[in-house]
Amino acid sequence: MGQHADEEEGTKDRSLGNIRVNHVALASADALKEAPMEELDSKGGGGMKNFTVDHSNTVLQMLWDYVRLHHESTVVSPAFPVLLAFSGYLVFCIPFTLMDLVGERLLFIHKYKIQKGRPSVQMMGQCLWRAVFNHLVYVLPAVVINWFWRPPAPLPPTAPTFVQFFTGVISCLLVFDFQYYFWHLVHHKNQWLYKTVHAIHHDHVAPFSWSTQYLGGWELLTVGFWSNTTPLLFKCHPLTTWAFMLLSVWMSVEDHIGYDLPWSLHNIIPWGLCGGAPAHDLHHQKPNTNFAPFFTHLDRVFGTASTVQRRHRVKHKSNSLIHIMVKPLQQLRLHLFDVPVSSHASDQHVNLNNLRRSPNKQKVIYLEKGNKEFGVRL
Incomplete structure (x- = not known):
């Protein structure tokens, strides 16, 4: 009887212990809800210290927790930004490649073609090979150097807020647009720089998606340098930096597709703030105009903007x-x-x-x- 009574008392003690633990957990959860943005210091021996919760940032925080807990060793590598940008370039070019290959057979798409004709498979292959060659010869050594210059740093525990995320991406795009505008302008005005560095990109008067990275090695290094250092100016969160890189690659590809598609960004963003494919296509036809890669305000301010002129059939006149x-x-x-x-x-x-x-x-x-x-x- 005594042994049976002891077992009953032990069971009661464990039940009471579980109740106390659950009560403490619920109390901690309630405290987190009541003070979501305050630092909570534990008064016990093994509690949480400096723990911050932001319930207004659930989606980004969930995404960031997944990346940080499952792929930290990959994303902290200095090679990750290069792999992210290059893989984005490959993926973004695929749908427009299909559009070029099908051509006139998709009239509802082909009617938006800016210039006549379409690129051949050989031209696409040459552009892709140039991009791979530049990454192996120029970018890979730069990644190795960057590995020693900026060793991998620990990832922050919290994600950016939506405001920080949005303003960081827009700020980086504007600064990159400013940097490349003047670099582009100088390399068109100086004959030596044009022939030595930038001219290869203008081998194609009618651009297409794969010609986005049909660049000289030094130009690719310059663009890559700005893409990696511009977010440092604003102390951007890694999520913000990666979003800026992918969006800049997408906008660059879209500038070169050779189609004035109604759902492109330049047709969605109002007031003609983005030049898009029509503006950059015209730059390949008129190289002394439209130097900005994304937006139009710099070309307007400095007088280098050129409006899009649609192709039209020339009327035959007897005296012409x-x-x-x-x-x-x-x-x-x-x-x-x-x-x-x-x-x-x-x-x-x-x-x-x-x-x-x-x-x-x-x-x-x-x-x-x-x-x-x-x-x-x-």
Whole structure:
């Protein structure tokens, strides 16, 4: 009987202990709810110290907790920003590649094409190979150097607020736009810098998605440097930094797709604040205009903005030079543009390949018959 009584008393004690533990846990939870933004100091031996809870930031905090608890070793690597940006470039280009490959068979999409024609698979492959080559030869050594310069740091325990997240991304985009505008402007005004560093990007008068990173190695390093250091100016949270990188890559790809799609950012954001594909496509046709990568305010302020001019069929007049040249060729379609001379507009009588990297604008008449395209410099 005595042993049975002892067992009953032990069971009661354990039950009371569980009740006390549950009561303490509920009290702690209530305290956290009542003071979500205050630091709670424990008065017991093994309590929580300096613990902060922000109930207004649940979504970002849940995302950040998942990243921090499951992928910390990956995201703290100095190579992670490069992998994030490059993988974003690959993924973002895929849908527009399908659009280019299908071409005229998707009329409801092809009608938004800014320039005629479409890139070949060979052109896409050349751009992709250039991007891979630049990352292996230029970016990878820079990542190794950065590994020693900025060793991995511990991740913060809390996520940014939505206000910090939004303002950080917008601030980084504006600063990057400012940096690249003047870099771009100088590299077009200085002949040596243009030919040595930037001219390769203008090999394609009609840009397409993969040509986004068809760059020289030094230009890619410059863009990568700004993408990684600009968030440091604002002491951005890693989540904010990664969002800025992905959004900047998306906007860069969208600038080069060659389609004026109604759902593109420049058609969604009001007041013409974003240039988008029409503005940058025109930059490849008129290289001395539209230097800003994302927004339009700098080009407007400094007088380098150029409005988009839609292609139109030129009316034949009996007294015009165009009519005299085209009259014997009744079936030819004629387009007149103010564009830089490019290897894509070559003529057997005019050697335009030597001029394709000249930033000077040239008057060019494009004549096309079937799959052949001829360029005549006026």
